[in-house]
Amino acid sequence: MQTTTLYDQDFYAWTQRQVELLRAGQLGELDIENLIEEIESLGRQERQELRNRLGVLLGHLLKWHYQPEARSKSWVYTIREQRRKIQRHLKDNPSLKPYLTEAIGVGYEDGLDLVGRETSLDPEQLPQSCPFSETEIFESPIAWQP
Numbered sequence: 001m002q003t004t005t006l007y008d009q010d011f012y013a014w015t016q017r018q019v020e021l022l023r024a025g026q027l028g029e030l031d032i033e034n035l036i037e038e039i040e041s042l043g044r045q046e047r048q049e050l051r052n053r054l055g056v057l058l059g060h061l062l063k064w065h066y067q068p069e070a071r072s073k074s075w076v077y078t079i080r081e082q083r084r085k086i087q088r089h090l091k092d093n094p095s096l097k098p099y100l101t102e103a104i105g106v107g108y109e110d111g112l113d114l115v116g117r118e119t120s121l122d123p124e125q126l127p128q129s130c131p132f133s134e135t136e137i138f139e140s141p142i143a144w145q146p
Contacts, residue, residue, distance in 0.1 A: 007031055007034045014031070014034070018030060018031060018035060046089075046093050046096060047096065047099060047103065049089060050086065050089055050090070050093075050096055050099070050100075050103045050107075051103050051106045051107050051110070052107075052110070053082050053085055053086045053089065053107075054082075054086065054103055054104055054106075054107025054108070054110075054111070054137075055106075055107040055108075055109075055110025055111050055113075055114065056078065056082050056110075056111070056114065057078075057079060057082035057083060057086065057107070057111070057137065058104070058107050058108050058110075058111030058130065058132070058137070059110065059111035059112070059113075059114030059115050059118070060075050060078045060079050060082070060111075060114075061079065061111070061132060061136075061137065062111055062112070062114075062115050062121075062126060063075060063114075063115055063118065063119055063121075064079065064142065066115075066121055066126065067119055067121060070119070071144055072144065073144055073146070075142075075144070076142050076143070076144045079142050080142070083137075083138055086138070087138070100134070104130050104134075104137065105129065105130060108129065108130040112126060112128075
């Protein structure tokens, strides 16, 4: 079976074949075109992970800020979890740090959607660009009192 056909028919088997070829030093046998595509895709996934987590975090920070009467323990833990996971993600992928400002902008748009889905707030009435500094996003204390 040709490697490119294997890529189309059984992706997992294709990945295992590429690993075998790399380990054996048989670089001429590699499916270079599809390897390039997959490696690029992995990089995009890391950026997407950052944007997705920021969307959840920023949505919850918006809820926290604009709906103080509805604050809950769940929101506290979601904010803490997303902060921690974003920090770990940036530690594991330090080259994403220059992308952080752009990712915050994209994540904020998703955060507005989250607010629209989960609250009675109208996202159109909220700031349309992120009102939080990086310090506020990642370090401002969040304490819930029942």
